[in-house]
Amino acid sequence: MNLLYLEDLAPGQHFSGGVPIRIEDGRVRTFAAEFDPQPFHLDDVAATASVFQGLAASGWHTAAVSMRLLIDSDFKPAGGIVGAGFDELRWPLPVRPGDELRVECEVLEVRPSKSRPEQGLVKLRTTTLNQDDKTVQISVGNLVVKRRRISSSDLNEGATE
């Protein structure tokens, strides 16, 4: 797998994940116990009576698993996957124990940094899907990606300013 630099990326490019990750019932509960201890993530009876109508993984568990799926995908920026921040993060459907998740992503925008000629920002939409191809998470993140080379015009600009 070749590492990707800013010059290799363009809007409309798609990347996808490797092996789907299965969300285990026990891990839903231990993740929730540590980070999001609310009844609908921990207890079957309470979950059935809640807005989720059954045990659901914490959205932050889904987000963390989605990151792992992205790391294991064919999207391999040279400096790693470094998020400057997200413009959007949504969970349209609950994730249930036993679900198998995968990710697909699309480059939305690529722009060189004006202040730091050695890098740029890539806006990436990552969609997490379950085994029925239903979307369980959508994120739009801005990633810091290295440039392969600095053009002479950038260097001249830097030298004259």
Place this chain on the structure above:
Amino acid sequence: MNLLYLEDLAPGQHFSGGVPIRIEDGRVRTFAAEFDPQPFHLDDVAATASVFQGLAASGWHTAAVSMRLLIDSDFKPAGGIVGAGFDELRWPLPVRPGDELRVECEVLEVRPSKSRPEQGLVKLRTTTLNQDDKTVQISVGNLVVKRRRISSSDLNEGATE
């Protein structure tokens, strides 16, 4: 602690957390190994050479801990903390092993749902700070919050449409 309904919330209200959570070195590495296995979250030497200039917690670890801090705060909506999605999620500074994190939050917007008179949406900005009062995460989320009662005008509206 009284549970909060939509009617109890208004823009400008502040809520804050209880006991700060210390980010343990070992947990930074085990969280990263499971969900975000990149060198700058796992290995001291690689981290020193990276954009983070030292071992840094995964942003998703910070997000998960921030959720736990919010759960333990005095912000207690009646139906639990249920996020419909986020408009913003940023990590202005890295979180380091040994940091002690706390949250502060502010209600930005409160609006009853038009289609579901029993609930509404609350836009909440949550700021995660470290022991030096530096901001390590900012999120702006939209939460689904129950209404205490349905006004007669809502019922009339429902009956005539």
